[in-house]
Amino acid sequence: MKSTPSKIQPRFRVICGRNIAIGPGKAELLEHVQSAGSISEAARRMGMSYMRAWKLVKTMERCFTKPLVKVARGGAGHGGAELTENGRQVLELYRKMETESLKATAGTRRRIPRLLAT
Amino acid sequence: MKSTPSKIQPRFRVICGRNIAIGPGKAELLEHVQSAGSISEAARRMGMSYMRAWKLVKTMERCFTKPLVKVARGGAGHGGAELTENGRQVLELYRKMETESLKATAGTRRRIPRLLAT
Numbered sequence: 001m002k003s004t005p006s007k008i009q010p011r012f013r014v015i016c017g018r019n020i021a022i023g024p025g026k027a028e029l030l031e032h033v034q035s036a037g038s039i040s041e042a043a044r045r046m047g048m049s050y051m052r053a054w055k056l057v058k059t060m061e062r063c064f065t066k067p068l069v070k071v072a073r074g075g076a077g078h079g080g081a082e083l084t085e086n087g088r089q090v091l092e093l094y095r096k097m098e099t100e101s102l103k104a105t106a107g108t109r110r111r112i113p114r115l116l117a118t
Numbered sequence: 119m120k121s122t123p124s125k126i127q128p129r130f131r132v133i134c135g136r137n138i139a140i141g142p143g144k145a146e147l148l149e150h151v152q153s154a155g156s157i158s159e160a161a162r163r164m165g166m167s168y169m170r171a172w173k174l175v176k177t178m179e180r181c182f183t184k185p186l187v188k189v190a191r192g193g194a195g196h197g198g199a200e201l202t203e204n205g206r207q208v209l210e211l212y213r214k215m216e217t218e219s220l221k222a223t224a225g226t227r228r229r230i231p232r233l234l235a236t
Contacts, residue, residue: 010128010219014230022233048213065235086233093230097223101128105215111209112132115204116139117183 008109010101012094014063021063026056030083030091033057033069039081040109064090126227130212132181139181140212142150146173148201148209151175151187157199182208 014021025046028089032042043053057069068087081099083091102109132139133142137233140148143164161171175187190198191226201209 007133008130008215010130012126012128014234015125016234022230024205039199051227053144063235064233066233075129090230093226093233097126097226097230100222100226103221105130106217108211108218112215115182115184115211116206117130117181 002073008105010098010105012097012101014094016063019059019063022060022090026092027062027091029053030060030068030087033081035086035093037080037082039069039071041106042081043055060090126223126230128223130215130219132212134173134181137177138179140178140208143177145209145212147171147174148186148205150176150211151199152206155198155200157187157189160199178208216226 010022011024020026029046033039036045038052039053043050044049045047046053061085061088064086066086067084068090069080069085070084072082083087129142132142136177138144145166147160150163151157154163156159157171157175160170161168164171178186180206184204185202186208187199188198188202
């Protein structure tokens with residue numbers, strides 16, 4: 001298997017006590033909620049249960065000052081959902097960190113795969 | 119618990135097929151081998167079994183073209199061990215990636231904790 005620079009990714013974790021406020025998985029979940037417009041559809045796209053997705057959202061909400069996801073209707077969130085302004089900002093800052101990191105490490109990330117067995 | 123920028127760390131993983139050639143744990147192990155001069159002492163410092171440390175080294179050796187750890191004596195590695203030139207280079211490039219990433223994301227990493235509940 002040929003190794004390429006894309007095989008090296010920064011995985012940022014924002015720690016909040018014993019929890020992860022946001023990391024690669026939660027960022028992906030927020031992105032899916034944004035594009036799917038519902039937590040259940042976002043969960044389905046990520047191959048996780050609705051309950052698991054809901055728990056991840058709840059952990060994020062405990063960690064951040066303001067809510068990240070706004071449930072539009074349907075009680076516990078089986079209906080529509082969207083990101084709040086705060087949710088969009090958190091996701092944007094998270095992706096910004098990744099982009100900055102990828103850009104800054106481009107040269108070094110190209111050097112490592114050369115040392116790998118192909 | 120007050121959140122600080124140091125709570126956000128890039129965790130790079132260099133993927134090699136289904137394995138991780140090097141990530142935060144393996145980089146730390148290499149560092150301990152370097153400073154401790156033995157795999158068993160490095161394992162002890164990380165609170166892992168010798169067998170676990172040995173398996174991590176073996177996974178790294180499969181992923182990289184050249185050996186990373188040189189066992190000085192004692193057969194299966196219970197004796198002294200040190201990093202090879204290749205091992206030092208891999209560790210150096212890994213730490214370089216982290217440093218570059220931390221530097222490039224400093225501003226953004228300061229903005230995220232402000233959104234966290236303290």
